[in-house]
Amino acid sequence: SQTIHQWPATLVQPVGSPLSLECTVEGTSNPNLYWYRQAAGRGLQLLFYSVGIGQISSEVPQNLSASRPQDRQFILSSKKLLLSDSGFYLCAWSVGTGWDQPQHFGDGTRLSIL
Amino acid sequence: KQEVTQIPAALSVPEGENLVLNCSFTDSAIYNLQWFRQDPGKGLTSLLLIQSSQREQTSGRLNASLDKSSGRSTLYIAASQPGDSATYLCAPRRGSQGNLIFGKGTKLSVKP
Numbered sequence: 001s002q003t004i005h006q007w008p009a010t011l012v013q014p015v016g017s018p019l020s021l022e023c024t025v026e027g028t029s030n031p032n033l034y035w036y037r038q039a040a041g042r043g044l045q046l047l048f049y050s051v052g053i054g055q056i057s058s059e060v061p062q063n064l065s066a067s068r069p070q071d072r073q074f075i076l077s078s079k080k081l082l083l084s085d086s087g088f089y090l091c092a093w094s095v096g097t098g099w100d101q102p103q104h105f106g107d108g109t110r111l112s113i114l
Numbered sequence: 115k116q117e118v119t120q121i122p123a124a125l126s127v128p129e130g131e132n133l134v135l136n137c138s139f140t141d142s143a144i145y146n147l148q149w150f151r152q153d154p155g156k157g158l159t160s161l162l163l164i165q166s167s168q169r170e171q172t173s174g175r176l177n178a179s180l181d182k183s184s185g186r187s188t189l190y191i192a193a194s195q196p197g198d199s200a201t202y203l204c205a206p207r208r209g210s211q212g213n214l215i216f217g218k219g220t221k222l223s224v225k226p
Contacts, residue, residue: 006157034213043118044158044203044216059213090157099207100165102148103214105158 002027006091006106014114019064019078021109023091026072031093033074034103035066038088050074051096086113116141116208118217126223127194135189135220137204142185144206148214149178149189151200158203161189194224 003026013019025031035047046059048066056066063082067075074091090108095101117140127133137147146165150158162171162178164187170179177190187204201221205214 043218044205044214046213046215049213092158100146102160102163104160105150107157108155110155 002093002104004091004093004104004106006089006109008109009107010110010112012112012114013081015083016080019076019081019085019111021076021089021091021111023074023076023106024072025074025093028072028093028095030071030096032096033068034092034094035074035076036090036092036105038090038108040087044090048076081113083113086111116144116206116215118204118206118215120202120204120217120220122220123218124221124223126225128225129194129196131194131224132190132192133194133222135191135202135204135222137187137189137217139185139187139206139215141206141208142182144182144208147178147180147187147204147206149176149187150203150205152203152219153200161202191222194222196224196226198222199224 006023032051034049036044038044050056050068064078088108088110090105092103092105094103119138121136148163149161152158164171164180175192180187201219203219205216207214
């Protein structure tokens with residue numbers, strides 16, 4: 001069966017520090033991968049998605065970037081965190097062969113910026 | 115731009131009740147729609163996926179319907195249990211290669 005892992009589960013970072021959140025998927029090949037953010041009082045917002053290694057699409061302009069160095073690895077990064085980057089970050093995957101497949105989410109990373 | 119509204123924002127019911135959660139979306143040109151539940155501080159668990167060509171999907175005590183032309187979906191929960199307490203999110207997918215657009219959810223509390 002397929003599983004998705006995100007780490008760390010929680011993170012407290014000072015403003016201006018760098019960020020690296022990692023997500024890996026097991027049990028499937030060539031998945032579509034997604035990064036979402038859930039800010040307090042707001043719905044989930046798609047940040048990035050990827051349909052293959054090195055292929056990244058950005059949905060909103062922001063202080064963050066994403067990379068996919070391996071088929072089942074998706075990384076969310078920032079060079080300098082802002083207070084507004086606080087939130088709950090969720091990684092998701094779906095079967096890569098069709099857009100009619102459901103998305104499955106990891107347990108998330110709660111990021112607090114001080 | 116797709117906007118998704120979920121009503122009510124919060125709902126508290128006694129155990130055993132049947133209940134309906136509502137989801138409306140402004141752009142009816144969707145590819146499919148997915149329902150999730152989110153427990154506090156946790157990620158999302160996929161409940162049901164309805165394709166645009168389908169009218170409903172069922173899984174156990176859950177039944178989701180889709181009226182694409184009117185931009186509405188409902189999630190019906192039969193014989194609610196305290197373990198059903200969570201936030202329920204609906205998310206239509208825009209277009210064949212688009213991504214999920216989420217509502218803010220309905221927070222459900224089932225009292226024993």
